[in-house]
Amino acid sequence: MTVALYCRVSTDEQAEHGFSIEDQQERLKAFAVSQGWTDYELYVDDGYSGTSLERPAMKRLLYHAQAGHIKAICVYRLDRLSRRQKDVLYLLEDIFEKHSIAFKSVTESFDTSTPFGKAMLGILAVFAQLERETIIERTTSGRRRRVHKGLWYGGRIPFGYEWDKENQRLLVVPDQAHIVRTIYRKYLEGESYNSIAEWAESQTNDRKFDHGVIRDMLMRPIYTGRMNNAGTLVDGQHEAIIEMPTWERVQREMANRAEGRTPAGDYLLSGLIRCGLCGAPGIHIVMHQRRKHTYYYYVCKAHHVRPKNSKTPMCTMDAKNQFKLEASVVEKLMNLALDPRSIEAELKQQQTEVNNSLEVVEDIEAKIKEVDRKLEVWYDNLEDESLDQDRVKRRITSLEDEKKRLLRRFSEIDVPSAQNKESLMDSFKLLRNLWNYATLAEQQAMLRALVKQIVIHPKTFDVSFVWNV
Structure with missing residues (x-):
C-alpha cells in the first residue's frame, strides 16, 4: 500500500491566489519526507473545480482507495479535496x-479519530464552501465586468505594457513591445x-524569462488588443502589439509542435520529414566511412532508432541522401509555384484527407465517451456490496485499458488543416521570388510557413506535402 498525495487547482484559483500545482506538489513531497513516507504517489487534477468529485485523478484515487491500495491520503489544504461540505464528509466517512x-x-491540524476532530473537519468544510462562494461573487463577476468593458482585470501587468493608474489603461512600452514582436x-x-x-x-x-514564460506570452490574446472573457475574445481598450493573423499563425504552430513537429534545426528539412510507410518523424544523420568519406542522410526514425527489447519490426523506409531530397523538395515546390491549378488540386486533395481524418476522430471520440459512460456505471458499482467486487474491479481495469488504447489512437491521428487559397498563393509567391537570395534560416522560415509536413516515399525522392498556411 502507498500514500496518496492529492493536488487540485482550478484556473481561477491559480490566477487569483497562486495555488499552483507545482507549489502543492513540492509542499506535499516535503511533508511526506518529514513523515518518513517513501512510498507515495501523486494524484493531480489541474484545472478542475472543487465543487464536484467528477475529476479524473479524484476518480482514480477513489478507485484505488476502495481497492485497498492506499493507506493514507494527504492534501495541501482541506479545500483541495473539495469545496462542498457534503462531498468532504462523504469522502471522510x-x-x-x-x-x-x-x-x-499539510497546513491544518486535526485528528479524525476523535469526535472533536471530526467536528473541526465539518466546520472547515463549511468555511471552505463559504469561501468559494464568496470568492466567486466578489471576484469573478467583477473581473468579467471589467473585461467586458475592455479593461484590464488586475494582476501582474503583461510584459510589453505598463499601467496608467490615472486613466486605468494599459499603455505600450515601446522597447518591451519590440521584444514581444521579435519573440x-x-x-x-x-x-x-x-x-x-x-x-x-x-x-x-x-x-525574467524561461520556456514557460515564453509559452504563456505566445498564447495570450491580450497582445492582439483583445481580452479573454470566459472563452470569448472581446476588444480591449489598449493598443495591440501583435497583429491578429500573426497570433493565429503562432497558435497553429504551437498545435503543430504539440503533435510532434519539432523546431527548426541546422538542416533545411529539420522537423518537417514524415515517413510515408509508418508515419514516424524523419531525422538527420551523418555517416563516416573509414574516416575518408562523410555521407548526409534523412532517415525514418523508426528505421534508424529502435527501442531496446522492442518487438515491433523496424520500418523498411530507405535512407534519403540529404542533398538529393532537399533538391527534390525545392524543385517540386517551385513547379507548384508556377502552376496555380496544381495548387488547387493539392488543396482539394488535402480537404478530402481532412474530411476522412475528422470522421475517424469523431468515431474515436464517440467510443471514448461510451467507455467513460461505462466506467461511471462500474465506479458506482464499487459501492454496491451485493455485487462481486472482484468482477467489478476486473471490468474497470479492462475499460481503463481500452480507454488508454483509444486515447493513444486519438493522439496519433494527424488532422490536416483546411487551407486558405489566397494565403497559400502568397506564400508560394514569396518562395518563388526570394528563395535563391535567402539564408538557410530564412529558407527554413519560408518552408515552415508553407508546409506542415513533407512525406517521403520508398525507393524514390518524390515527396508529398501537408500544407501549413
Missing part, C-alpha cells in the same frame, strides 16, 4: 474511514521556447 485510510492536511517572429521561424528565452534574457532586465 464513507471512503477514508470505511477503508481505514488516514487523512492528513513571435522567432517562434514562427522555428526557434524553441528555451532559445527564445535565452535571447530575451539578454535583451532586458525588466522581466
Whole structure:
C-alpha cells in the first residue's frame, strides 16, 4: 500500500491566489519526507473545480482507495479535496474511514479519530464552501465586468505594457513591445521556447524569462488588443502589439509542435520529414566511412532508432541522401509555384484527407465517451456490496485499458488543416521570388510557413506535402 498525495487547482484559483500545482506538489513531497513516507504517489487534477468529485485523478484515487491500495491520503489544504461540505464528509466517512485510510492536511491540524476532530473537519468544510462562494461573487463577476468593458482585470501587468493608474489603461512600452514582436517572429521561424528565452534574457532586465514564460506570452490574446472573457475574445481598450493573423499563425504552430513537429534545426528539412510507410518523424544523420568519406542522410526514425527489447519490426523506409531530397523538395515546390491549378488540386486533395481524418476522430471520440459512460456505471458499482467486487474491479481495469488504447489512437491521428487559397498563393509567391537570395534560416522560415509536413516515399525522392498556411 502507498500514500496518496492529492493536488487540485482550478484556473481561477491559480490566477487569483497562486495555488499552483507545482507549489502543492513540492509542499506535499516535503511533508511526506518529514513523515518518513517513501512510498507515495501523486494524484493531480489541474484545472478542475472543487465543487464536484467528477475529476479524473479524484476518480482514480477513489478507485484505488476502495481497492485497498492506499493507506493514507494527504492534501495541501482541506479545500483541495473539495469545496462542498457534503462531498468532504462523504469522502471522510464513507471512503477514508470505511477503508481505514488516514487523512492528513499539510497546513491544518486535526485528528479524525476523535469526535472533536471530526467536528473541526465539518466546520472547515463549511468555511471552505463559504469561501468559494464568496470568492466567486466578489471576484469573478467583477473581473468579467471589467473585461467586458475592455479593461484590464488586475494582476501582474503583461510584459510589453505598463499601467496608467490615472486613466486605468494599459499603455505600450515601446522597447518591451519590440521584444514581444521579435519573440513571435522567432517562434514562427522555428526557434524553441528555451532559445527564445535565452535571447530575451539578454535583451532586458525588466522581466525574467524561461520556456514557460515564453509559452504563456505566445498564447495570450491580450497582445492582439483583445481580452479573454470566459472563452470569448472581446476588444480591449489598449493598443495591440501583435497583429491578429500573426497570433493565429503562432497558435497553429504551437498545435503543430504539440503533435510532434519539432523546431527548426541546422538542416533545411529539420522537423518537417514524415515517413510515408509508418508515419514516424524523419531525422538527420551523418555517416563516416573509414574516416575518408562523410555521407548526409534523412532517415525514418523508426528505421534508424529502435527501442531496446522492442518487438515491433523496424520500418523498411530507405535512407534519403540529404542533398538529393532537399533538391527534390525545392524543385517540386517551385513547379507548384508556377502552376496555380496544381495548387488547387493539392488543396482539394488535402480537404478530402481532412474530411476522412475528422470522421475517424469523431468515431474515436464517440467510443471514448461510451467507455467513460461505462466506467461511471462500474465506479458506482464499487459501492454496491451485493455485487462481486472482484468482477467489478476486473471490468474497470479492462475499460481503463481500452480507454488508454483509444486515447493513444486519438493522439496519433494527424488532422490536416483546411487551407486558405489566397494565403497559400502568397506564400508560394514569396518562395518563388526570394528563395535563391535567402539564408538557410530564412529558407527554413519560408518552408515552415508553407508546409506542415513533407512525406517521403520508398525507393524514390518524390515527396508529398501537408500544407501549413
